[in-house]
Amino acid sequence: SAGDHKAYMRLALEQAQKSPPKPTNYRVGAVLVDSAANEILATGYTLELPGNTHAEQCCFMKLAQKHGVAEEDLKEVLPPELALYTTVEPCSKRLSGNLPCVERVLRLTESIRTVYVGTMEPETFVTENTGKKSLQSAGISVVHVEGLEKEILDVATAGHTKG
Numbered sequence: 001s002a003g004d005h006k007a008y009m010r011l012a013l014e015q016a017q018k019s020p021p022k023p024t025n026y027r028v029g030a031v032l033v034d035s036a037a038n039e040i041l042a043t044g045y046t047l048e049l050p051g052n053t054h055a056e057q058c059c060f061m062k063l064a065q066k067h068g069v070a071e072e073d074l075k076e077v078l079p080p081e082l083a084l085y086t087t088v089e090p091c092s093k094r095l096s097g098n099l100p101c102v103e104r105v106l107r108l109t110e111s112i113r114t115v116y117v118g119t120m121e122p123e124t125f126v127t128e129n130t131g132k133k134s135l136q137s138a139g140i141s142v143v144h145v146e147g148l149e150k151e152i153l154d155v156a157t158a159g160h161t162k163g
């Protein structure tokens with residue numbers, strides 16, 4: 001129900017608050033949920049793991065480590081009905097040149113059925129995030145969980161100079 005979605009998004013926001021502020025990215029939090037079992041498989045936040053990592057990426061890296069597989073082979077071991085909650089929509093381009101999270105989600109299309117986003121990506125770094133279209137054309141639903149936008153953006157941009 002909508003209440004559960006907002007609860008998971010709040011959990012993702014709590015993760016985002018653990019992220020060290022930087023002027024060159026956003027502080028994002030993510031939670032990967034097994035929708036069928038209604039249980040959390042992994043959480044993540046920006047820079048949680050070494051290597052200029054993104055929140056969604058950390059969920060996948062931690063799960064891959066837990067299963068003893070490479071992140072790109074995660075699709076072999078994941079249950080079929082997952083939901084990814086992320087405070088900011090998955091990136092479709094990264095100024096660092098690292099693999100965008102949309103590509104990482106698309107690798108898991110057999111498992112991730114829905115991506116719940118707290119806000120769309122602001123235009124600070126990338127002017128047009130094409131992620132939603134890419135995910136939808138792969139059959140993945142993208143759902144905006146409303147009500148936390150201001151809190152999410154305040155956390156996401158805490159490392160940016162104001163004014």
Ligand SMILES: Nc1nc(=O)c(N)c(NC[C@H](O)[C@H](O)[C@H](O)COP(=O)(O)O)[nH]1
Nearest residue numbers: 025026028046054055089091094095096
């Ligand atoms: N969904 C999402 N999760 C994150 O954990 C994160 N940091 C971003 N941020 C998107 C933003 O577009 C990129 O942070 C910049 O494009 C710089 O790219 P890097 O982060 O250095 O790879 N977006």
Ligand SMILES: [Zn+2]
Nearest residue numbers: 054091100101
């Ligand atoms: Zn990303």
